[in-house]
Amino acid sequence: MIRRPVLLLPVLFVVLLVSIVITTLIGVSGLSLLTFDSEMIQKLLFEVRLPRVLGALLVGGGLAAAGCVMQGLFRNPMADPYIIGTSTGGALGAACAIVFLGGLLMPLFAFIGAAASTITVYIISKRNGRMAVETLLLSGIAVSLFLSAMLSFIMYMSGNSLHQIMFWMMGGFWNMYWDDVRLALLIPAAVIILYVFSRDLNVMALGEEEAIHLGVNTERTKKILLLVSTFITAIAVSVSGCIGFVGLIIPHIMRIFTGPDHRILLPASMLAGSILLIWADTVARSLPIEIPVGIITAFLGAPFFIYLLRRRTRV
């Protein structure tokens, strides 16, 4: 018999709440709760740390949810939120802002880059009103390669800005303010739309034609899921750069525990993505020199994933 854990979601939710509290209280600023200057503490906790924690929460949850949907949609375990060129487009937009505008409007440029590259891929792969996922995947790779050539060129010519671009590309939350958090609040709204389609995603795991036989309007479903996931990814990229690993591995890890039913898998992935990124960011900012959070996620997550793979045969 197969176990489908009912308790997993509440447990993850509690872990997330506890994580928010603990990580908000941890930091390298030298201040601790023993300090008496309450105004200072308040400013540090609510103006610096809390937005960072909430940003990591929203972005991590969004990326994991988008990755989960992309893997289901493409029926491909290697799919992640960046699979159709979203990250390269975002990076190119951000690099342009850094090099040409001195970093001004960088989130906006990153969003435009991410959205524009995805829409390009979508238009390329649409034929006779239908969109084949295989074509989508390949045109995603082609567009990515083209954009990354442009990105390399800009980086090569960027001189002093190179470090800044590199840092941005690896992703991080050092720049998180309440404005960014407010923007990132669009992510959970979008995840709700994804969740509405979780039963459709289950049926689409049988293959597109089977899904049509079962009454799924596959063209419309694909379009909506793709656009919403891309929207989530573009926002994530614009506020925190290209954080890898979360969107690829978290859905896999959760699938081990929940099975493939997206009605549980999707919220579980979202919660787990939030937890992972909150802690990864806490580690990133607690080190002597702040390093990009993407390095931490991969550094911690990959060995854990390998451990799970070895322990359980079923992924």
Added chain:
Amino acid sequence: MTPIISAENISISYGDHHVIEQFSLAVEKGGFIGILGPNGCGKTTFLRALSRILKPDDGAVFLEGLDVQSYDSRTLAKTIGCVGQETDVAFPFSVREIVLMGRYPHIGKLAPLSAKDLDIASEAMKTTNTLHLAGRLITEISGGERQRVLIARTLTQQPKILLLDEPTSHLDINHQIDIMELIRDLTPKITIIGVFHDLNLASYFCDRIVLMKQGKILAVGTPAEVLTPDKIRESFSVRMMVTTHPLTGKPYLIPEYGVQPSSNSAHIHVISGGGTGTEILYTLCLHGFSVSAGVLAANDSDCLAALKLGLETIIEPPFAVVSDDSVQKLKAMLTNADKIVVTGMPVGNGNLANLTALTGVSTPVYLIGEGEDYTDGEATRIRRTLIENGAVVISDVTALMKILYE
């Protein structure tokens, strides 16, 4: 009665290649329709047009009188269910989860499954004998089981029409029959339209056959009307013998495997009976020997084979004792032959003359096996004499061919 589903003059092409041309077919409610034809003749394409996966370039498909294009996807899924050739499920869902997906067109996006939904799924699993698999993973069950699970999922849709695309193509014969029986038992509640590749299974199970050739209908009718040697040859470009299945009385097709008798080699006479000589006769013909046979009773299967192969054959009426006339013919034939083969046929007083005729013939004799003796030892005695006089005992056809080629 208006047909439950009909195709009217549909044409479909992939690029310049016309897969289906001017195709019309009306299917009455409750039937079991088998679509047959060689690979690439458009069977699957036709099925995909019925299920609206493909939109015909010309013409239309009508479902219960309405153009199928006018259906919304959920209503269509509640009317037509499809089982494909082989479904590869991307993620390890359990069998129960897969079957319950059949409820998709009946329930809302976020609505939980009701007790009624669960009952319908259980019922479908009972019908398909998959209830014991409910907790297993779809990725970890056998091909035959998976096909039954997919049928259960389709039944959970509660369709009025079931379309099947070679549902038994990857299965062993026991599972093929299993699945076909299961499908047949669904009629007449559900109308079945299936593409099949096994002509004999279709002949037995379907009540109407649609025979196709290059995107067109060659014949429609009962198996007996459609499955004739001429029509099969026209559709599949292969020669088939059509007999009657000894048990079911339905047409039974046997390929002829392209025999072309020739007479450019040694003349071999075969004495056999009761089916013991059929393979030898066939093999000798295949190798181009000039073959004759007899004496055989007209209702003996060796006799039917010899006639079908176009051999010179001495024939007696059924159940008659070999006549003197035939014995004379046989003796002449034996003297003219280069070699004589005697099979391990059962010998009784009726066909004993076949053996007695051998005594005193100088042509080399080969004995393959020894059959039942119903002549109080007379036949055995003759065999022994033959061996004493130089007849060679060999084990089977392969050994015979070896000797003939030495």
